[in-house]
Structures are given as C-alpha cells and as structure tokens.
Amino acid sequence: MAKEIVFNWAQFWDAKSQDSTDFQATGRSIMDVTGFLYLVRDCALALELNPSDEMLDIGCGTGQISLALSPFVNSVHACDISQGMIDRAQKNLSDVPNASVSLGTITDSGRPAASADKVLCYSVLQYLRHEQDARDAFLEIKRVLKPDGRAFLAANPDPARQEALVDVINDNPDPKSKALGLSLLDKTLWLAPKRAEEIARECGFEAKSAQVHPRIWQTFYMYDLTLWLAN
Numbered sequence: 294m295a296k297e298i299v300f301n302w303a304q305f306w307d308a309k310s311q312d313s314t315d316f317q318a319t320g321r322s323i324m325d326v327t328g329f330l331y332l333v334r335d336c337a338l339a340l341e342l343n344p345s346d347e348m349l350d351i352g353c354g355t356g357q358i359s360l361a362l363s364p365f366v367n368s369v370h371a372c373d374i375s376q377g378m379i380d381r382a383q384k385n386l387s388d389v390p391n392a393s394v395s396l397g398t399i400t401d402s403g404r405p406a407a408s409a410d411k412v413l414c415y416s417v418l419q420y421l422r423h424e425q426d427a428r429d430a431f432l433e434i435k436r437v438l439k440p441d442g443r444a445f446l447a448a449n450p451d452p453a454r455q456e457a458l459v460d461v462i463n464d465n466p467d468p469k470s471k472a473l474g475l476s477l478l479d480k481t482l483w484l485a486p487k488r489a490e491e492i493a494r495e496c497g498f499e500a501k502s503a504q505v506h507p508r509i510w511q512t513f514y515m516y517d518l519t520l521w522l523a524n
Contacts, residue, residue, distance in 0.1 A: 300480040302420045303374045310355070310377030318381065319354035320416075324510050331508040332415075332447075333361040339445040339519050340411040342366055349409040349437060351399050352417035356382030356392075363389050366411070370404065372397030374420075399430040404437045412438060416448035416511075418518075421482045424492065431496040434520065444498075444520040448505055452483035454514040461513070486516045499523050 312318040321329070336358060342348070346366040350359045353371035355378060363369050368391045373379050379394055386392040397403040399417050412434050421427055434444050450458070455478070462474035484492075486502035493500035498520040505512040 299422065303376075306354075306373070306375035307377040310375055310381050315355040315357055315381070315385070318378070319357065328509050329357075331506050333358060335506050335509070335517070336413055336415065336445060336447065337362060337365060339447070339517065340413060340443055342411060346410040347408060347439075348411045348413065349402065349404060351397065351402055351412065351414045351434075352420075353382050353394070354378050356385040356394065358413065358415055359392055360385055360389060362413075363392050367391065368393070370395070370409075372402055372404075374398045400426060400433050402433060402437055406436050407439050409437045410439050410442055412442065412444040414444070414446045416515075418446050418449045418484065418489075419481045423482070424484065424488070427482065427484055427489065428492050428496060431493050431498065431520070435497055435522070438522060440522060442522055446489075446518040446520065448509075448511050448515045449486075449489065449518060450481060450483050450514055451516050452485055455483060458514045486518070489518050493518070493520050494523075497523055 310318050316322050316324060342365045344367060348366045348369045350369055350371040353359050353373050356371055359369045359371040371382055371392065371394045373382065376396065379396055383394045386394060395403060399414055418427060418430065421430060438444065462471055465471040490500040490502055500518060500520050502516050502518050505515045505517055
C-alpha cells in the first residue's frame with residue numbers, strides 16, 4: 294500500500310503570510326469590505342459574545358477577526374499553525390491589550406482545559422485530512438470550552454457544492470491561480486454539513502449548520518457550523 298503524502302499546510306500558510314495585504318495573506322483577496330464586516334457580524338452573533346467572555350480564535354491568520362472582535366470580549370487568544378501568520382498577527386494585535394497570540398492548531402490548541410467561553414474557527418476545518426481529524430478537532434474544542442461554552446466553525450466547504458467552486462476556479466483568467474486552486478481541491482476536507490453535525494453530537498455537542506451569509510463571498514459553496522455543549 295502506498296504511503297499517504299500529507300500536504301504541509303503550515304508551510305503553505307507561511308508562504309501566504311508574506312503576501313502584501315492581510316486579505317491576500319488569509320486567502321480573502323476577493324472579499325470586499327462589506328463582506329468582511331458581515332463576516333465579523335456573523336461571528337459575534339453566532340458566538341453570542343459578551344464583555345466577560347474569554348475567547349479563543351483558532352486559525353487566526355493575520356489576526357483580523359481577533360482584532361475586530363476584541364472590543365466585545367474580556368480577552369481573545371489567537372493561535373495559528375503558521376509561524377509566519379503568528380508573526381503577522383502579533384504585529385496587527387500589538388496595540389490590543391486584551392489580545393495574545395501563540396502557535397496552535399484546531400486539534401492541539403495548546404490552551405488549558407475549560408479556559409474559553411467562546412471558540413472561533415473561521416475556515417479551518419477544511420485543512421484537516423480525514424473525518425477522524427475532524428472528530429479530534431471537536432474533542433479539542435470541547436476540552437478547552439467551559440461548561441456553558443459555545444463554538445462557531447465557520448466557512449466549511451460543502452461537498453454537494455464542490456462543482457460550483459470548480460466552475461469559479463476554471464473561470465479565473467490567471468493560469469497560475471487556476472492551477473493552484475484546482476490542485477488544492479483534493480487536499481481539502483469536504484465534510485458534509487449533516488455529517489459534521491453527526492460527528493459533533495457524537496463528541497457531546499449540540500450542533501446546527503447553516504449556509505454562509507449571502508453577503509459573504511463563500512456563500513456559494515460553504516456552510517457554517519455552530520456548536521454548544523449538550524446538557
């Protein structure tokens with residue numbers, strides 16, 4: 294049996310972290326400002342943020358979302374798999390007194406147990422390899438959440454709408470960008486919304502999936518997943 298080749302996402306995002314703008318570095322180069330504001334709004338609403346919250350932002354990228362949400366919580370800890378992204382996030386959050394940054398992943402955040410009221414993972418689940426990795430991610434989120442905690446795993450690709458993304462990639466006039474987009478399709482975890490809900494429930498969560506807000510560009514192929522601890 295051939296040995297599985299594991300794609301190095303940390304290396305990929307280290308390279309992306311050197312792009313000229315934060316939107317480009319986090320893969321949001323075609324997102325407009327209004328779309329980003331809706332993104333922040335949806336995160337705040339889904340997580341039901343309040344001023345006493347200790348928030349964990351897993352897969353923080355350059356720290357844009359942590360920065361935007363920091364005024365609405367007591368503290369935000371941002372982590373990412375990429376040292377390049379961490380360096381950039383630390384710079385972006387250097388004037389935010391209630392924010393901190395460290396290396397960490399969705400399956401190993403490095404944070405203490407029961408330390409977060411709210412957990413955000415924006416477009417992170419897709420960079421896992423298998424369903425078992427998704428299960429490990431849900432268990433890690435459960436470990437770091439406080440008993441009444443809540444998590445928002447936003448912008449996850451829906452396998453039922455993969456062809457819509459393929460069409461968009463093929464319409465890209467830049468051959469290099471098109472080739473990269475197509476090459477990443479089979480390196481991405483396409484976990485159906487109902488299956489994601491099932492795995493989350495098996496891990497002790499209540500779960501609800503919904504299409505990404507129509508004002509956010511990923512709406513045509515991605516869904517959001519909200520988790521809260523079952524009683």
